[in-house]
Amino acid sequence: MSAVTNQGREHATGSADAPALQSTDSALLPSARPVQLVDPDGHHTPDERYPSPSDESLLGAYGRLVAGRRINDQANALVRQGRMAVYPSSHGQEACQVAAAVVLREEDWLFPTYRDTVAVITRGVDPLEVFTLLRGDWHSGYDPYEHRVATQATPLATQLLHAVGMAHAAKLRGESTVVLAMCGDGATSEGDFHEALNFAAVFHVPVVFFVQNNEFAISVPLASQSVAPSLAHKAIGYGMPGERVDGNDLAALLAVLGSAVSRARDGGGPSLVEAHTYRMQAHTNADDATRYRSADDVDRWIPKDPLVRMRSYLSGLDLLTEDGEAALAAEADAIAAVIRKGLNTDVEINPAELFEYVYAEKTTQLREQAEQLCEELARAVEPAAAGPDSAASRTEGNQR
């Protein structure tokens, strides 16, 4: 048996010579209902398996929730104003976003997707660096090593394998790092999702796979994506536990993800958490959601809003006062103001950088191409000095 892989199964010497199922196997199956600790009305619904997070941590996370909603609103506004190309909003999914970030320690890693901007910012990455991608001045604007947040992945599920590699290397190096890797419900159909779960289980590495099931992959509903009893049921097929959680219940998310992270850190291996939530807005601002779902469908989720729910809960316990709420709103406004100001300021772009990072050292060909672009640009700013055959005068000619 390999030291780097999972515990091998004992092969039973029964008549069929196939491995006997172990009585603990069914423990890998998720709960019959998504774990919930606070119902949509803000009432505590205890679950003996998952102790409620402390008031202090809930209040702290709630502040991030308020900021998360504000970030989504601000980003949408900036797209409407033409300051950003596009924004895949996590409106309605902010509890997932916040929980994914706050359950991690400094030494841990987060592997987010394009929709997980709020999680990335919650983890501490500078919002303006995060929005580099969407404002369009480079593909990724932050240093992944600074806050241990991988680049936001666009090719679906590909980042899950990177998370496994990160965790595998951490394990070989004897580090206590846990890796939390995010994806959507649609992404669970990708081959890389399956390969990542299988590799993580076989190599027994500390990864928490966190699926935000928001019921849609652009226009395609979950029912067209999978007919498994739940997405969390996929875990048992790889020999890891799966769990389902109310994705609009911040308390339950903190408890369930927190427990999965602890398990991974203690050498328990990978697990899969499926959060049931809803994408309240279109896929991105470029999408028209009325073509595939009704307003009624969306309205059904309004009473389940994660923000309202947590506010009711905390207010009901007198943990959140009007003053406290106002202070959190002011903090969120301050973040929004920074984002607004940053995105309304044009950043200088340097076309010479196009050639800088393709290889550690520019190839001869890239050096030539960089020079070519540089010359073209020099000619463009000195049209007066240009001769009749110059590119600049040709451009002018074309415009006449």
Added chain:
Amino acid sequence: MTQTTEAPAGNAVGQSDTPTRAAKVTSTFAKALNAALADAMEADPAVLMFGEDVGPLGGVFRITDGLTARFGEERCFDTPLAEAGIIGMAVGMAMNGMRPVVEMQFDAFAYPAFEQVVSHVAKMPNRTKGKVRLPIVIRIPYAGGIGGVEHHCDSSEAYYAHTPGLTVLAPATVRDAYFMLREAIASPDPVVFLEPKKLYWSKEEVDLADLRRTFDDGEAPRRIGRAVVARAGTDATLITYGPSVPTALAAAAAAAEEGRSIEVIDLRSIVPFDDETVSASVRRTGRAVVVAEAPGFASVASEIVARVQERCFHSLAAPVLRVTGFDIPFPSPKLEHFYLPSVDRILDAVDDLQWED
């Protein structure tokens, strides 16, 4: 036709890595790769080797033979059967300080990993402005000439060469196999390392311990981005790489008997491409044929022709020709010899270089 003196064949020109020795020690291409892996793993604990059947079995071509026994199963190990998984995991490991070397079992079985290679391995350093480097080596037993059945003989270099961010190497000699693999593993950039299957059993007089000392002492000349004159000549240049190098050398030897002096350039490094060595040769000889096993349409060979005519137009006495595979899926074992560039086909192309003008 001009009569010329012949330069020594083989690797002698432009190479001086190894001190000449009296003892006749030989090694195969496969053994040189195996030694390069072992030496790299010995030199740097961050070097890991993984893939399908590369553990106790030592790989289907035995290139990783003995590595698990020597370095332990944490450093050379089998993965589940999933190529995207292998390369995707390598990305994460490289992000966390490792230098993964992965084996794709055969050329055509690297295709499931294409998205990871193109969208992440090649682009991650660029995406992050160099903050994340991915020193990954993707070893691919590649190309035909071994009587392999379908899916085991593809020349897939164009896919990789067309992807900015990847270094693409194809050694053709035992010595280069060793040094280029060591260099690939040491490179900060991701490398697609194409190992011509039909050369695995080729032999050369080399002492692998000498090669190790030469490399570890920093005395091996750089090979990434550097082509080499594999045979000097004056009348025409054959530009080639990987599995076609021995064929081109054989054609040059045959041409010499007919009184033509043919230079053979072994590119070794497809990306970065050594325009300088190639152009210098063609400017001297004035005639060129590109020889490569992959289908010719939209191929590396096409790119070389374009580059040569852009740079050497006024030195050319004839159009640059290509001898490549036909534009068909790689044929079955009994038919492959019709497809592969042969000495005769190369000599025919050389004959077509408008000598009478």
